[in-house]
Amino acid sequence: MRRTFVAGNWKMHGTLAANEALLTAILAGIADTKTQVALCVPYPYLSQAQSRLAGTAVAWGAQNLSQHAKGAYTGEVSAAMLNDFGCRYVIVGHSERRALYGESDDLVAEKYAAAQAAGLTPILCLGETLNEREACLTEQVVGRQLAAVLARCGAASLAKAVIAYEPVWAIGSGLTATPDQAQAVHAFIRGQVRAMDAAVAEGLIIQYGGSVKAASAAELFAQPDIDGGLVGGASLDADEFLAICKAG
Numbered sequence: 584m585r586r587t588f589v590a591g592n593w594k595m596h597g598t599l600a601a602n603e604a605l606l607t608a609i610l611a612g613i614a615d616t617k618t619q620v621a622l623c624v625p626y627p628y629l630s631q632a633q634s635r636l637a638g639t640a641v642a643w644g645a646q647n648l649s650q651h652a653k654g655a656y657t658g659e660v661s662a663a664m665l666n667d668f669g670c671r672y673v674i675v676g677h678s679e680r681r682a683l684y685g686e687s688d689d690l691v692a693e694k695y696a697a698a699q700a701a702g703l704t705p706i707l708c709l710g711e712t713l714n715e716r717e718a719c720l721t722e723q724v725v726g727r728q729l730a731a732v733l734a735r736c737g738a739a740s741l742a743k744a745v746i747a748y749e750p751v752w753a754i755g756s757g758l759t760a761t762p763d764q765a766q767a768v769h770a771f772i773r774g775q776v777r778a779m780d781a782a783v784a785e786g787l788i789i790q791y792g793g794s795v796k797a798a799s800a801a802e803l804f805a806q807p808d809i810d811g812g813l814v815g816g817a818s819l820d821a822d823e824f825l826a827i828c829k830a831g
């Protein structure tokens with residue numbers, strides 16, 4: 584039986600004051616959930632997350648990192664810097680990074696490798712666009728995105744990673760994939776991994792992301808291959824986020 588893992592993705596939202604209230608409310612309500620929980624916050628708020636969340640049941644992390652260890656890369660943040668702020672997780676390959684910042688499958692694989700080399704757990708995002716789904720390319724696209732990471736790091740690396748299946752058309756759109764649609768892709772992803780390493784596939788956490796709300800979470804998380812969620816918009820609302828965590 585895999586455990587359920589829910590991660591919040593704050594994206595580029597927050598202020599010190601708003602975060603303080605959100606973190607306080609989440610911590611006040613998190614005690615009675617068995618779900619593993621993490622919050623992926625903007626870089627400037629890592630220090631705040633560390634000081635509020637250290638010693639609690641809630642882990643924290645970042646939403647991106649550089650593939651480089653250090654050097655003349657103005658504006659970039661390395662895995663070692665994330666370690667300095669106690670991060671356990673870092674999102675890699677989010678569809679917004681792929682679409683808006685041109686991150687290729689190979690670059691995502693490099694970032695995944697850089698995260699693991701520093702002892703961070705990457706949350707690797709995979710997902711197809713609406714056009715790709717309508718052209719019946721979902722498995723081809725998700726398989727290709729996964730294959731780039733497997734080629735660089737091997738299936739065994741997934742023992743220290745999390746996968747998030749996030750159909751691009753469901754992110755921030757209010758259009759959640761149906762539990763059946765999501766389960767089908769999750770089963771495909773696990774099958775791809777199983778073909779290389781059955782034990783790793785069995786223990787692999789595959790989160791679903793894309794407009795997860797309290798109302799949809801329980802049915803999604805009840806699917807055999809859905810092990811939790813990567814939650815964007817709803818992670819900014821403490822009551823909604825706590826209800827999602829408790830659905831796990």
Ligand code: PGA
Nearest residue numbers: 754755793794814815816
């Ligand atoms: P959403 O975002 O829950 O707002 O759709 C999910 C994500 O992008 O990780």
